[in-house]
Amino acid sequence: MRTELKEALHGSKNMPLWLDRSDRPHTAPCLSARVETELAIVGAGFTGLWAALLAKEAHPDLDVVLIEAGSVGDGASGRNGGCVSTTLTHYQSNRDLGLPEGEPEMATLGRQNAEGFLDDLKRYRMQVDYEPTGYLHVAVQADQIRALQALYELDQKSGTASVLLDREAVQKEVASPAFLAGHWDKQTRLGILHPGKLVDGLREAACKRGVSLYENSPLTQLAAADSGSDILLTSAHGQIRARKVLLATHAYPSLIPQTRCSLMAPIWEYALATEPLSEAQMASIAWSGRQCISGEENFFHYYRLTSDNRIMIGGGVPDFFLSNSGRFIDQDDPASFEGIAFYFFTIFPQLKGLRFSHRWSGAIGASRDHSLHFGQAMNDRVVWVQGYSGQGVTPCRFGARGGLALLGLGETELARLAFVQRRPVHWPPHLLRWLGANVTFSALEKADRNQGKKGLWLKMLDRTGFGIKI
Ligand SMILES: Cc1cc2nc3c(=O)[nH]c(=O)nc-3n(C[C@H](O)[C@H](O)[C@H](O)COP(=O)(O)OP(=O)(O)OC[C@H]3O[C@@H](n4cnc5c(N)ncnc54)[C@H](O)[C@@H]3O)c2cc1C
Incomplete structure (x- = not known):
């Protein structure tokens, strides 16, 4: 499998798909006066x-x-x-x-x-390829189905247009054998661009x-x-x-x-984009609603189609570094990219052989x-x-x-x-924050592998308000 993932990533450009365009404007002058x-x-x-x-x-x-x-x-x-x-x-x-x-x-x-x-x-x-697709939350583990039901109940109370999809219905929306259930938020102001x-x-x-x-x-x-x-x-x-x-x-x-x-706290996230899918590949995933999709894990993945029918996917386990000096450029972390590619082929095994054209990372500013x-x-x-x-x-x-x-x-x-x-709350000093973040990331990853069950550390963080949401 590892070799297949490496092959799928081989030759991908280490730059965001979105910025790799020949129609971008000329560079503005630099401040020199x-x-x-x-x-x-x-x-x-x-x-x-x-x-x-x-x-x-x-x-x-x-x-x-x-x-x-x-x-x-x-x-x-x-x-x-x-x-x-x-x-x-x-x-x-x-x-x-x-x-x-x-x-x-x-x-x-x-x-x-x-x-x-x-x-x-x-x-x-502005021509930004906006598509009002709504948002599809999917469950890939049995414990996540409850979270989707809770979302649906909230929508019922607030009058938000949404549907709860069982296994058959969600797989009709998007042909992934991994999907067990779905919650499709159909608000017209939700979409992709x-x-x-x-x-x-x-x-x-x-x-x-x-x-x-x-x-x-x-x-x-x-x-x-x-x-x-x-x-x-x-x-x-x-x-x-x-x-x-x-x-x-x-x-x-x-x-x-x-x-x-x-x-x-700058937290690094990783993302990939595939080559454009062929008509046969598009037919095999039957993603006609083109919704923005995300999982329900702590470290969820999100994915979407682009206007030229690539799939962009991001998420998974992020990084929080001890030192940030000079890091605000593309982080090239093969293990993170392979992790996303592995998840991608779990969701869409029928796309085996599809290659990734772009890989990139970006910092999320967590307050x-x-x-x-x-x-x-x-x-x-x-x-x-x-x-x-x-x-x-x-x-x-x-x-x-x-x-x-x-x-x-x-x-x-x-x-x-x-x-x-309201004024912002300060994080603890950087070393403590780094230690705390990395212990928490491991605990969240463990919970994701363990049907969402939280250990003592995560329960304590939830109680003290230090839980992480990204
Ligand atoms: C991988 C990833 C996926 C995401 N997905 C989504 C999503 O699907 N939906 C969503 O709503 N949000 C998403 N986000 C979050 C969203 O992208 C950010 O919250 C948003 O772009 C922040 O915009 P900004 O203008 O505040 O910051 P930035 O876009 O980071 O801009 C800050 C700018 O300041 C410049 N700068 C910094 N220091 C200096 C300095 N000293 N002098 C001059 N310039 C300086 C930097 O070069 C940078 O260009 C995602 C973020 C990442 C990283």
């Missing part, structure tokens, strides 16, 4: 790009500079599964997040954000509105200017003097020294409460947004809106939300 601006946005992933676009939309005369360490979309935004969701965080309920009574429901905020997201795609005519095209679409829309973009310009320092009212952002060859700053650097080390590493959060520094002239913890395709638009609101450049009512106002 002193520039003044009213708003500087650091990081050109979904968050930074949405923030730049929405800031210009709300204030056409505002001077906006967007600065990126590498190329636009180099971070998680160019590396994800492209699964569009209506949730903002792993928590759906206000109670889970400890929000006070009377606040808008998280589920409502998430739905409204997803609606706005899809409206914006239409308004800007091409993350690379979204990144480029946002970039084009923002630049058309007059945003100045710099690429290949890692910022190394953020400090108050002598006058005290401006912020100086320094890179190797240039400097930006800005009235206000939005940090959209996600899992990367923060430019704010006090929170440099304590708010985010302590598994939810995106906001922070403010330097008399509130610097705001940061981060902590999506494995979500983000749609939540980043909310993150951008919340960040702009806190800077006084967006929707004032958003800045008043308890969800936006």
